[in-house]
Amino acid sequence: MIEVRGLTKRYGDRTAVDDLSFTAPAGQVTGFLGPNGAGKSTTMRMIVGLDAPTSGTALVNGKPYAQHRAPLQEVGVLLEAKAVHPGRSAFNHLMALAYTHGVPKRRVEEVIDVAGLHDVAHKRVGAFSLGMGQRLGIAAALLGDPAVVMLDEPVNGLDPEGVRWVRELLRGLAAEGRTVMLSSHLMSEMAQTADRLVVVGRGRLLAETTVDALVEQSEEKGVRVATGEPARLRSLLAAPGVTVTSTGAERLMVSGLDTRRIGQVAAEHQVPLYELVTESVSLEEAFMNLTQDAVEYHSSDTRRAA
Numbered sequence: 001m002i003e004v005r006g007l008t009k010r011y012g013d014r015t016a017v018d019d020l021s022f023t024a025p026a027g028q029v030t031g032f033l034g035p036n037g038a039g040k041s042t043t044m045r046m047i048v049g050l051d052a053p054t055s056g057t058a059l060v061n062g063k064p065y066a067q068h069r070a071p072l073q074e075v076g077v078l079l080e081a082k083a084v085h086p087g088r089s090a091f092n093h094l095m096a097l098a099y100t101h102g103v104p105k106r107r108v109e110e111v112i113d114v115a116g117l118h119d120v121a122h123k124r125v126g127a128f129s130l131g132m133g134q135r136l137g138i139a140a141a142l143l144g145d146p147a148v149v150m151l152d153e154p155v156n157g158l159d160p161e162g163v164r165w166v167r168e169l170l171r172g173l174a175a176e177g178r179t180v181m182l183s184s185h186l187m188s189e190m191a192q193t194a195d196r197l198v199v200v201g202r203g204r205l206l207a208e209t210t211v212d213a214l215v216e217q218s219e220e221k222g223v224r225v226a227t228g229e230p231a232r233l234r235s236l237l238a239a240p241g242v243t244v245t246s247t248g249a250e251r252l253m254v255s256g257l258d259t260r261r262i263g264q265v266a267a268e269h270q271v272p273l274y275e276l277v278t279e280s281v282s283l284e285e286a287f288m289n290l291t292q293d294a295v296e297y298h299s300s301d302t303r304r305a306a
């Protein structure tokens with residue numbers, strides 16, 4: 001389990017992480033989600049003691065990371081830009097890590113297989129693609145057979161097969177009872193991997209929820225209606241609490257009424273309908289709604305937001 005309480009990190013007058021609290025429980029995949037610059041990497045670095053918090057605490061299985069006797073066996077970490085000697089082979093890189101942490105050679109061979117690196121294990125890491133480098137980073141994170149696995153943007157650079165592999169691997173690790181936490185700035189990727197979501201923006205917690213709850217909360221966008229008589233239907237549907245907007249020549253978007261009621265009104269007045277569909281907010285839209293005030297760079301504005 002990872003427990004973050006009141007975690008804050010300031011760099012000069014810039015607050016990268018702002019009084020952040022959340023829990024990543026064992027046996028589940030927790031997705032750590034937020035736009036670029038939200039403070040995800042800084043939080044993860046503080047969890048493993050690579051950065052000192054300005055205030056607050058981060059506990060891994062009840063203790064600060066540094067107080068664990070064999071941290072590699074406690075927490076497996078993949079952070080961005082992991083330094084690997086480019087002239088070394090993947091096998092030798094893992095062996096060096098294993099040797100310094102008392103991990104047997106057998107385990108190195110195991111993680112090479114798990115990461116699908118068998119065919120390239122003796123090639124120079126310097127010649128690895130981004131995706132192979134990510135696989136090597138994940139192999140290194142798993143080396144100590146840790147109870148907690150924390151990965152920063154693990155699918156970065158992976159092809160669709162690699163993305164699926166990471167997803168299945170992480171779900172499998174959680175099913176074994178391990179704590180799995182991964183960061184991403186893409187909701188679409190999290191929706192398929194994570195059980196729980198910790199959403200941050202500008203260093204602050206925006207939501208701590210489950211994927212299912214987020215879908216439920218933001219379920220309805222409205223009812224999409226296509227009709228040959230949009231103006232007439234519009235006036236028939238008009239009522240307090242009902243909003244009807246035109247979305248095309250014969251198209252309306254209705255909120256405040258369900259498909260059944262709209263269908264009844266249309267039938268009573270013999271207005272022909274060609275389409276009557278409840279539209280849900282996509283998870284991606286739900287995420288955008290949550291984080292829209294917290295994005296550092298908007299695509300329409302290249303200046304840094306204040």
Ligand SMILES: Nc1ncnc2c1ncn2[C@@H]1O[C@H](COP(=O)(O)OP(=O)(O)OP(=O)(O)O)[C@@H](O)[C@H]1O
Nearest residue numbers: 011014016034035036037038039040041042043185
């Ligand atoms: N060493 C540092 N010195 C000064 N500012 C920093 C430092 N590290 C991070 N920051 C700032 O803190 C904020 C959070 O950065 P962080 O890298 O943690 O975000 P992130 O959510 O991981 O983003 P990304 O998805 O882009 O990696 C950013 O505004 C960043 O510029």
